[in-house]
Amino acid sequence: MTRLLHITERxxxxxxxxxGTYEMSTRGKTLGEEGFIHCSLPDxxxxxAEFVYGDYEGPDELVVLTIDSERLTAPLRFEAARPGGVEYPHLYGPLPVDAVADVTPWPKA
Structure with missing residues (x-):
């Protein structure tokens, strides 16, 4: 199992x-708009979080979804934004809620 993480609004x-499914790609963009759901590895x-939510003021609490990669039903690909860059996990389809093993609050700085 690969431990995947995704930060979102509660x-x-x-x-x-x-x-039954989560279909947001990243802050303010849906899976349909972006084509995939942005995920991260723990490191x-x-x-x-700082890049996407650094200026986030609420009103909602941010949470981190811990995703069990073995429960995914859509393709997962590791891709870089530019050639030779850091690769991030991208989920090419909806995230089934039963693939989320844990939900924890994101600590404010």
Missing amino acids: ALWEAARQA QLRGV
Whole structure:
């Protein structure tokens, strides 16, 4: 199992729990708009959180979804934004809520 992480707003996660799948790619962009869901490995999360949510003021709490890669139903690819760059995990389809093993609050700086 590869431990994948995704940071999001609690309300978006709660809505996904009701729907059965999570379909946000990143802050303000859906899976349909972006084509995949941005994820991180544990050592990448802080940098991603600072880049994507560094200016986030709420109103909702941020949470980290811990994803069990073995429960995914869509393709997972590791890709770099530019040739030779750091590769990040991208999920090419909806995230089933039962693939989320844990949800923890993201600590404010």
